[in-house]
Amino acid sequence: MRLPEDLSRHTALVVEYNPTTRSILCGQLRELGYGQVLQSGRASEARKTLEYRQVDLVLCEMDFPGETRGGQHLLDELRREQLLPWSTVFIMVTGERRYHQVAEAAEAALDSYLIKPFTAQALADRITQARRRKVELKEIFTAMEAGDYETAARHCLERFLERRRYWLYAARLGAELFLRIGQLDKARLMFDAVVATQALPWARLGIARVQLEQQQTAAAMGTLESLVSDDPGYADAYDVLGRAQLSLGQLEEALATWQRAVSLTPGAVRRQQTLGMLALALGQTEVAGKALERAVILGHGSKLFDPQTLVSLALLRTRERDSKAVNRCASDLQRLRERDPDDLRLRRMAQVVQALELMLARQPAKLVEVLRHLAAEILRPDFDVEIAWNLTSLLALLVSAEVQLPAADEWVLQVGLRYCGNRAVTELLAQAAAQHPRHAEVLRHCHSQVVAAAEKAMGLSVRGRKPQALQALLRQGSGTLNAKFSDAAAGLLTAYGQNMPEAPALQAELDALLARMGRRSQSLPEFGQQGGTGGGLRLRTAGG
CATH class of the missing domain: 1.20.50 (Pheromone ER-1)
Structure with missing residues (x-):
């Protein structure tokens, strides 16, 4: 049995832990006409495959025994991190006992689902139905692929207002598009209407995101706290709540929020990175060490991995005088630099870790030279809060270890006068300097001085x-x-x-x-969330 359309140039991916079942599914897809069928026995392997390969169909098991992530976590991460085009069909396979979870997910990002056991005909029917929806929404995807987000959003809005087929699917796409192009009122209109109809968690989260974009932080916090109270298992809500708490300078609360998110999704690279970096910033070294080490393992070879994880881990291991661990971080950073030797962010990160190596190797002259190069860039447009945090952490660590740095106070003062006008940033930097209290005091004094001026x-x-x-x-x-x-x-x-x-x-x-x-020099550090959309869906198209 073959599907009526020519699929000889199409690629499918089967994600199934059971080898026998996986083989059967691959055979069925080949019989249906798919030209290439890839397979993976683990959800984590599938994510990495989809980072580098574009496929037309994903057929994925819901449960993976022994893994921290299952099919739903995989789908959520793929959509959120722009690793799966919206034109790709994603079909979840599950037992009847999980049907309610899959049916709920189908209202948001899932294309279809199959309840085991199922026949080859049932599989063919599901693929046909899902592809039919893609065809019906083709005008939206075509506009997105061309980068014409306004036209795509308008098509979504029309379908949504007229309640045509797949209006809920179009509502989610349209709301994300309107957020992207800055038409917040229209995004809010669509989210509000969905909530009034079904109160879906993603729509309630969308309302909070709009409120944050409109600087309605108090209202957004209320929306988010209500959402996580009603649906404590909705991990995406914690990403947005954590960022809101950071913007208010609520660092301890933000840490607790990401601890909850990681407990729900221990296989999520970005969340482990965020937890580790923030825990280190707050001096919770045990939490930081576990999360950062886990992030390095999960992020190996992944586009989601943030090299700041290596800098944070090197800072932590230097406190413990673990030179071998610091050297490993330096080697990993060097490999990343070899792939992109002109990347300024990577160059500065490598300098920070090099300074840590030199400290442990007791080479003060070379250490001071590296620090002078870094400090000479404090007033450059591209010297942002992240590298300021790294430098502040480094200086506090060195001075507390009685390394002689006569210019350290001057460098900290420069950092403080440039960045300590925002309370959240001030507290982050002061916490970074906590190992040398005088530096922390200087940074907080700079904040008072800037505010007074x-x-x-x-x-x-x-x-x-x-x-x-x-x-x-x-x-x-x-x-x-x-x-x-x-x-x-x-x-x-x-x-x-x-x-x-x-x-x-x-x-x-x-x-x-x-x-x-500089455009972004004063923004809060991303804390491992680079490129993330804070609970939203990134709008990758078939063209990338």
């Missing part, structure tokens, strides 16, 4: 001297590159610039300052 400048605005307020903010910003001053200046120009003759010149000065600061 910004308030003094804004006081001029309150007294009606807005041009002078702007000049003061820009002067302070130019001297420190702290976003506290540029943000305040931008706000004043937006609110009052149209009535200010000096506005064009001041705007030009602000633009020059922003160029010196």
